Amino acid sequence: MLQPAVNSYKHNQVETAPPEDLTLMLYNGAIMFVKRAKQAIEKKDLNHAHHYNTRVQDIVDELIITLDRKYPISEQLLALYDYLKRRLIEANVSKEIAVLDEVEGFLSEFRDTWKQAMVLARSQKQ
Known part of the structure; x- marks a missing residue:
């Protein structure tokens, strides 16, 4: 009974969040799923490890898609996101926690x- 309310709250939170908050949510979600993938590997639950790893890959894809390419740093971030995506694929095949540790880092x-940039940007608006 409580789950539909939680899902509705989360949906509304995402729908009404400013873009900078959505990016923060993506990072937090990716970190959470990396942790879950590592836990699944430790438990030898390879199906869930795969599931969580692909969730992280989907989030990295979303980060790539939403990059604002008009800023020079975007190309550097794109290269880093691409690297993370390749490492996630490698981790999904090898089931090596060390690779996921690197991605999580x-x-x-x-x-x-990103959090620091948000704080700085908001303080400059005031």
């Missing part, structure tokens, strides 16, 4: 930097 750095 990059995603955490991106998320933390």
Whole structure:
């Protein structure tokens, strides 16, 4: 009974969030699914490991699609996202947690930097 309400809340949160918050949600979601993939590998649950890994790949694809290419840093981010996508594919085949640790590290750095940029941008608007 509670799950439909939670799903509705999440849907509304995504639908009404500004673009910078959506990017932060993508980073957080990717990190969460990397952690779940690692846990599934540790439990030898390869089906769920695959499922979570492909969820992260989908999020990285979304990050690529939503890149604003008018900024020079976009090309550097594109190269990094492409690298992460290749590493995720490698991790999905090999089921190596170390590869997922690397991906998680990059995603955490991106998320933390994005958070700092959001704070800075919002403070400059005031």
